[in-house]
Amino acid sequence: MSTYIRDNVAALHAYTPGEQPSDPAVVKLNTNENPYPPAPAVLDVLQRAPSDWFRLYPDPVALRLRESIARVHGCAVENVFCGNGSDEVLALCIRAFVPNHGRIGYFDPSYSLYPVLAAIADVGTAPLSLNEDFSWPVPEQTYDVPLFFWTNPNAPTSLLCPQDRIAAFADRSEGVVVVDEAYAEFAEQNALALALDRANVLVTRSFSKSYSLAGARLGYAIGDVSLIEALYKIKDAYNIDRLTQEVGRAAIEDQAYMQHNVTRIRTTRERVKQQLEQRGFFVYPSQANFLWIRPPADLAADDLFNALRDQKIYVRYFPAERTKHHLRVTIGTDQQMDAFLGALPA
Numbered sequence: 458m459s460t461y462i463r464d465n466v467a468a469l470h471a472y473t474p475g476e477q478p479s480d481p482a483v484v485k486l487n488t489n490e491n492p493y494p495p496a497p498a499v500l501d502v503l504q505r506a507p508s509d510w511f512r513l514y515p516d517p518v519a520l521r522l523r524e525s526i527a528r529v530h531g532c533a534v535e536n537v538f539c540g541n542g543s544d545e546v547l548a549l550c551i552r553a554f555v556p557n558h559g560r561i562g563y564f565d566p567s568y569s570l571y572p573v574l575a576a577i578a579d580v581g582t583a584p585l586s587l588n589e590d591f592s593w594p595v596p597e598q599t600y601d602v603p604l605f606f607w608t609n610p611n612a613p614t615s616l617l618c619p620q621d622r623i624a625a626f627a628d629r630s631e632g633v634v635v636v637d638e639a640y641a642e643f644a645e646q647n648a649l650a651l652a653l654d655r656a657n658v659l660v661t662r663s664f665s666k667s668y669s670l671a672g673a674r675l676g677y678a679i680g681d682v683s684l685i686e687a688l689y690k691i692k693d694a695y696n697i698d699r700l701t702q703e704v705g706r707a708a709i710e711d712q713a714y715m716q717h718n719v720t721r722i723r724t725t726r727e728r729v730k731q732q733l734e735q736r737g738f739f740v741y742p743s744q745a746n747f748l749w750i751r752p753p754a755d756l757a758a759d760d761l762f763n764a765l766r767d768q769k770i771y772v773r774y775f776p777a778e779r780t781k782h783h784l785r786v787t788i789g790t791d792q793q794m795d796a797f798l799g800a801l802p803a
């Protein structure tokens with residue numbers, strides 16, 4: 458490795474994103490995208506986008522988009538930060554809240570990007586193990602890290618932790634607790650009220666899942682004004698392009714369309730869960746747009762992953778010790794899920 462590279466970058470194991478195949482015949486159930494198109498108003502925006510939107514720089518603070526987000530959530534514009542995907546917001550949280558030589562906390566297993574972001578920022582990690590059944594431990598002690606990422610619903614396990622546990626944890630925490638709610642719209646509870654009530658809690662949300670806009674790269678955080686201001690101080694000058702700001706506004710303004718798709722996905726999710734259970738799979742009670750499944754004892758998860766892949770059905774396999782006996786399956790359309798069920802060994 459070249460001596461020009463910083464030590465932490467030279468040693469870094471980069472994040473492995475889910476595969477994005479070019480073959481349109483692939484049934485793509487591997488990265489938790491939404492199988493339905495974005496809201497009709499999004500397509501209108503794309504059709505009428507004037508060339509000035511590309512010639513001129515975008516609004517650096519995405520004010521109109523934040524006004525729409527604030528209206529939907531019943532908070533002030535000053536409580537909203539917008540980022541280039543919620544991934545950017547997570548990275549900025551480390552830069553804004555973790556001092557040199559500090560550590561970030563998160564549960565293991567949860568979103569595998571967190572330790573990578575920590576390594577990039579050259580800060581440490583202090584993961585807390587989930588229980589054997591992926592439920593949350595009760596850390597009674599004050600958990601002393603400047604930043605803790607609490608993924609809820611958790612990925613890849615799909616489970617939802619009750620809000621009172623998160624609130625109690627935040628009240629004992631000396632640092633910032635970021636509740637990563639990329640899948641919140643598919644769940645029965647969320648931490649929005651907590652974030653608007655506590656000085657040390659932020660929620661992060663994504664347009665990639667419930668709003669079908671993974672390709673646009675848009676996410677946001679909601680919380681205390683001073684935390685939001687800190688994120689605005691350090692972001693890139695123009696972190697969200699003009700088209701994405703307009704498209705995001707069109708998407709979030711149509712709550713009925715988003716809810717309709719969420720309902721469809723939840724209905725499909727429960728049907729597929731039942732069918733998998735009938736075939737001997739263990740399926741965790743999901744509150745997200747994916748299922749976390751353990752195949753029957755005579756079927757190894759990695760073999761099943763490969764067998765499905767051979768039939769052009771892509772799901773996600775995480776080979777780490779805690780996750781290697783499971784698969785994560787995104788909920789697609791009913792037709793896609795029937796193809797998945799039909800491809801399972803008899």
Ligand SMILES: Cc1ncc(COP(=O)(O)O)c(C=O)c1O
Binds near residue numbers: 489664
């Ligand atoms: C838990 C979690 N947080 C954040 C993200 C990133 O979302 P975005 O596409 O908004 O960057 C994902 C994406 O899969 C995720 O699973």
